[in-house]
Amino acid sequence: MNTKTILIVDDEPRTRQGLKKNLDTWANGNYQIITASNGEEAIQLLKQYKVHILITDIRMPEITGLELLKMAKELRIFPVILVISAYSEFEYAQEALRLGVINYLLKPISKKALIEAVEEALNEVERKERAGLIEKVVDTKLVEANTQNPSNREPIREAIDYINHNLQNELTQKEVADHVHLNPSYLSSLFKEHVKLTFSEYVTRRRIQRAKELLMTTNLPINDIAEESGYKTAKYFIKIFRELEGVTPSAYRKINNERAF
Secondary structure: OOOOEEEEEOOOHHHHHHHHHHHHHHHOOOOEEEEEOOHHHHHHHHHHOOOOEEEEEOOOOOOOHHHHHHHHHHOOOOOEEEEEEOOOOHHHHHHHHHOOEEEEEEOOOOHHHHHHHHHHHHHHHHHHHHHHHHHHHOOHHHHHHHOOOOOOHHHHHHHHHHHHHOOOOOOOHHHHHHHOOOOHHHHHHHHHHHHOOOHHHHHHHHHHHHHHHHHHHOOOOHHHHHHHOOOOOHHHHHHHHHHHHOOOHHHHHHHHHHHOO
16 A cells, blocks of 8 residues: 655644654654644645645644534545644533544643553554455455355355355355255255345355455556456456456456545
């Protein structure tokens, strides 16, 4: 993934520069640290960059830290937020929590407290990324299929496990039926009854979900993703992918990488 960006917003030059210096030393080039001297400048940077962590002072002239958070929310920009303040007013802390702040740091901030708070925020960024990835690739019909509780659940569960572990191979209904010791036609009717998808529909949806995971998490070429997902030709894979997702695999990757955390 791209380098994470941390935005520091504070109207006091000494505080702003001190925070940046400490974070630059800690980051050692692994993170991009940018600064803004007021809320208006911060909004422009939030629009320009994909900001992962926002560190903002509460009390600033014109646009306060809390107003900045509200404006970001209205723009549907959701970084992980740390608030800094020379004041410990209860109402500020309460409002900050309502706006999704994960930490409230009082000035003067020690280097240790700053680094600990930013490392905790990075863990939250990673958690949000994982949740976002799952949400993007999830197929609700597959979720429903895997949460069914059929009376003949053992052979169906075994069949699903076998399919999930052999997606890259050429799967036939007979092969899976043999694996679970059932007649192919009986497996077909059992599958449809309990999974609410036909055997071929389930295999196709599961393969496309696998392809989406690879498109989001790797830089593999489309040909390799087709093969890993069980398709002999990229042309056929692209056709099936477009039918289910409405876009080509390349377009899907581009769209979701641009939206990535």
